[in-house]
Amino acid sequence: VAYWVVKDYIDKPLLITPEQIERIPAHDSDGLPVMLHLFKPTRPDQYRGVPLLANVIETLHNTRNYAQAELQAAIFQSAVWGFFTSNNPTSDETVPLSDGFLDEKVPLNEEAVKEDLQLSPYTQSRTNSVKSQLFPTAKVMSAGQFQHLAEGEDVKFLQSTHPNNNFDAFMKAHNLSVASSIGIPRQVLECSYDGTYASARGSVLEANRTFKAYRSYFIESFLKPLFEVFAYEVVDELGGFDDPLFVARALSIESVWQAPAALCLDPRAELEGARLAIEMGLIDADEAAQMIYGHKAKRGANVENI
Structure with a gap:
């Protein structure tokens, strides 16, 4: 009202x-x-629209955080981390500078470490000093370098566990739940048709059914009301009608809105199906051309030359 x-x-x-x-x-x-207030109601007395991804928005947010964590873990473990272990540690260990060369002997100074840690993290000149004070027994090995170890020392490397082998399976399961919640197959959501032709064709048709439902609602709720206003102005300007609104409304109801063509995976099979539909009187050549190619049939097209 x-x-x-x-x-x-x-x-x-x-x-x-x-x-x-x-x-x-x-x-x-x-x-x-x-x-015009456009939204697709899902229950009676609903006055506001609900976003399409409202029921999975929290899942999408958590999945994004998980994907970022996996990426950071993979980047972190892409570096080679090694630990020097020793059975006889001494206080005479040397400490490295940032360029990999060994510096002179520097004893561990706890007060200096506390003082350096209170500085801004952007103070790069003190960062190497802090690292050296915190890790007095660390050694830096550059590419292609052989390090001579002291007696009782050994090197142990971390075993990388990333990328996670189950990440792809998890994402597919997650995409399946998201796709099913909005009414389309997972293959269409991922734009990946890794299967047989029948499976890919079924996915496209199932998604097209959902698209047609939303498209039909949009046509009835937005396009036809606008066309009714346009037709009323034209009919009223032409004159000669007792009820211009009735004529405009009749034109709007009888109007047909052709949507873009769906994905065609096998044109020969599509044309054979269109031929049978035309011969049975279900559609005409224009409708068949619109469904397959997205435009009307060429002039003179019929069942024999379609």
Whole structure:
């Protein structure tokens, strides 16, 4: 019947006054729509739309965090980490500089470490000093370098566990749940048809069924009402009609909106199916061409030369 619209942006909705709200009728005096509110209701008495991914938005957010964590772990473990172990540690160990060369003997100074840790992390000149104080027994090995170890020392390397072998299977299972929640197959969501032709064709048809449902609602809720207003203006300007609104509404109801063609995986099979449909009188050549190629049939096209 009507819509209540807040004129200005209100930071605190509970403090809205009646002067800030405007009532807009849904139709004018001629019966034409004034305001179109587009959303696909899923239950009676629903006045606001629900986003398509509302039921899986939290899952998508957590999956993004998991994917970023896996990527960071893979980057972290792509470096070769080794630990020098010793059965006879001494305080005379040398410490490395940032360029890999060994510096002179520096004893561990706890007060200096505490002082350096309180500095800004962007103070690069002190960072190497802090690392050297924290890890007095560390050694740096550059590419192609052989390090002579002291008596009782050994080198142990970390075993990489990333990339996770189960990551791909997890993402496919997650994409399956997301795709099923919005009514399309997983292959269409991933744009990956790694199977037989029958499987890929079934996925495309199943997704096209969902697309047609949303497309049909959009046509009935948006395109036809706009066409009704346009037709009313044309009919009223031409004159000669007792009820221009009735004529405009009839034109809007009978109007046909052709959508873009769906994905065609096998044109020969599609054309054979279209030929049978035309011979049975289910569709004509224009509708067949629109479904397969996205445009009307060429002039003179018929069942024999389609």
